[in-house]
Amino acid sequence: MQTANTLEALRESVAKLRAGGETVGLVPTMGALHEGHLTLVRRAREACDHVVASIFVNPTQFGPNEDLDAYPRQLAEDSAMLESEGCALLWAPTVDVMYPGGFVTNISVSGVSDGFCGADRPGHFDGVATVVCKLFNQVRPDMAFFGEKDWQQLAVIRAMARDLDLVLPHVHSIIGVSTVREADGLAMSSRNRYLSQKDRTAAARLPAAMKQAISQIEGGDNVAQSLKALKGALIDAGFASVDYAELADASSLVSLDTLTGAPARLLVAARIGGTRLIDNMAVN
Incomplete structure (x- = not known):
């Protein structure tokens, strides 16, 4: 090379x-x-x-x-x-x-x-x-x-x-x-190395909570309530704050309050132990 x-x-x-x-x-x-x-x-x-x-x-x-x-x-x-x-x-x-x-x-x-x-x-x-x-x-x-x-x-x-x-x-x-993930689902990132062992364990709750919210939204549950539950799950897991957790059109990134039939993404940014983690997943 x-x-x-x-x-x-x-x-x-x-x-x-x-x-x-x-x-x-x-x-x-x-x-x-x-x-x-x-x-x-x-x-x-x-x-x-x-x-x-x-x-x-x-x-x-x-x-x-x-x-x-x-x-x-x-x-x-x-x-x-x-x-x-x-x-x-x-x-x-x-x-x-x-x-x-x-x-x-x-x-x-x-x-x-x-x-x-x-x-x-x-x-x-x-x-x-x-x-x-x-x-x-x-x-x-x-x-x-x-x-x-x-x-x-x-x-x-x-x-x-x-x-x-x-x-x-x-x-x-x-x-x-496609995002490459660790065995516990956390998206690989150079910033993951900043996490303490305790925070790294808790960080796995991020993709798990996202999957739960997606399951609820795809099942017809209220989008706002599903996102509120996602944020609450992250705070309960030890995250200090959630910068955003939103459903958006996959192309325009316009926020959605309901599924429209077009491709959508769930986008989340949250902070734990001084480290800001981001992730997103497809919503159908």
């Missing part, structure tokens, strides 16, 4: 991968890799001739009171994991390379970014949209792969690609990959 740290080196390496008309899949990450990230790499390998993974802890998507400095960085370990999965190229730019002096551009995606995590983390999705647009332009992948654990992020990226006419990859080539 090759590693590129400058834009010139990246473009040269990608051009060599594309020689002969071969395809490139992109897996953007912020490092601290786990099985969820590796699943994205495997999916990309199945769909494309070569996989380019990026590792960049993007400062523009962190708020002033968030954990940028504490975010785990383990480039050597992550690199070894990517190589073992057959990744062809690692794009690992520094902040100065990604945001050179004089950088003044910001991409804001209205609508899908406004609620949920967007309401709780002002500017977060601007940072996501801007850095992902740059990654798409830098690598020019045929396809790009993102985990569905952050459903709102995936919706923002698809809207950004559609509105800015990013042909490679177009919205239809931005692939959402």
Whole structure:
């Protein structure tokens, strides 16, 4: 596996991968890799001739009171994991390379970014949209792969690609990959490592409570009452607070108070032991 740290080196390496008309899949990450990230790499390998993974802890998507400095960085370990999965190229730019002096551009995606995590983390999705647009332009992948654990992020990226006419990859080539979960159902996340043993045990109540709420909603129970019960179950389990627990249209992310027949998602964010966990599941 090759590693590129400058834009010139990246473009040269990608051009060599594309020689002969071969395809490139992109897996953007912020490092601290786990099985969820590796699943994205495997999916990309199945769909494309070569996989380019990026590792960049993007400062523009962190708020002033968030954990940028504490975010785990383990480039050597992550690199070894990517190589073992057959990744062809690692794009690992520094902040100065990604945001050179004089950088003044910001991409804001209205609508899908406004609620949920967007309401709780002002500017977060601007940072996501801007850095992902740059990654798409830098690598020019045929396809790009993102985990569905952050459903709102995936919706923002698809809207950004559609509105800015990013042909490679177009919205239809931005692939959402199902959330990878631990044995007890908790969605894999780099932030899970922040949990104490006690909080980690309690955190498994999140997916369990979500499944219970989905069962009730799909069975015809009142949506508002089902979501209230979900929140109560999390507080009883030891969660400090629930930022949101909402049923939403899967595409527009407009909140729903009843099922409409269109695909829907249950989206939840809750805090336990100082760690903010997010999850989402399909509701039919």
